[in-house]
Amino acid sequence: MIHYTAMESAEAALERLCDPQAEVSAHYLIGADGTLWQLVQEAERAWHAGAGSWRGQGDVNSRSIGIELDNRGDHPFSEPQMTCLEALLHGVMRRWDIAPEGVIGHSDMAPGRKSDPGPRFDWARLALRGLAAPVGRGDAPEVVCAASFRDRAQVAGYTAEVDEAALLEAVRLRYRPGARGPLEVADFTVLG
Structure with a gap:
């Protein structure tokens, strides 16, 4: 860590x-x-x-x-x-x-x-260099919603019990550090 x-x-x-x-x-x-x-x-x-x-x-x-x-x-x-x-x-x-x-x-x-x-x-x-997980190339979801984002994030390893805003911030810190605003398709695809 x-x-x-x-x-x-x-x-x-x-x-x-x-x-x-x-x-x-x-x-x-x-x-x-x-x-x-x-x-x-x-x-x-x-x-x-x-x-x-x-x-x-x-x-x-x-x-x-x-x-x-x-x-x-x-x-x-x-x-x-x-x-x-x-x-x-x-x-x-x-x-x-x-x-x-x-x-x-x-x-x-x-x-x-x-x-x-x-x-x-x-x-x-x-x-x-093979020393951390790469940015995913996942499929875009049919619907952009917090529940489906949480599901995809949990598969990637994000299992801490937190609210949607904290989860989105953590994923973005890792995979999309410049991203701001509401949940969007790119937040799903980086998780693979």
């Missing part, structure tokens, strides 16, 4: 992630300069996900590897950081037999509660 730190520096994030009083942790932190820190062993539980679900599974902390990226969420992720993330994801996916569809953002499993890694994160880049 990919996050952004929303802090001023990697050092500040490192301090917080290593502070037992903060009750938050992650397996990895990647600085904007590409520096990689491993904070928790991959087989151990880290406290990075919180409430939510993905593919019908709750307790995401127990079944995921958290990767924090040094970014406030308001600017693009740096080239050294993305290069490091790609190498890390390649190894993690191989070691744990994770398919590209299993690489998610915090906003995917916690719609309405979390927005990281945010609209500036380059999901398309990861998808081109």
Whole structure:
């Protein structure tokens, strides 16, 4: 699971992630300069996900590897950081037999509660390298309605119990970050 730190520096994030009083942790932190820190062993539980679900599974902390990226969420992720993330994801996916569809953002499993890694994160880049699910090429629905959108989103993995607005925002953060306005056909087709 990919996050952004929303802090001023990697050092500040490192301090917080290593502070037992903060009750938050992650397996990895990647600085904007590409520096990689491993904070928790991959087989151990880290406290990075919180409430939510993905593919019908709750307790995401127990079944995921958290990767924090040094970014406030308001600017693009740096080239050294993305290069490091790609190498890390390649190894993690191989070691744990994770398919590209299993690489998610915090906003995917916690719609309405979390927005990281945010609209500036380059999901398309990861998808081109086989490190994240690509944008779908699904059929257009006969009727554009919230119930059929929820059905399609659940098949794609979005199973957290949230309202329609939060669900639409989460799907758009991942697949259509510039989209605004009411539900439309393109919101269905990106899910495949």
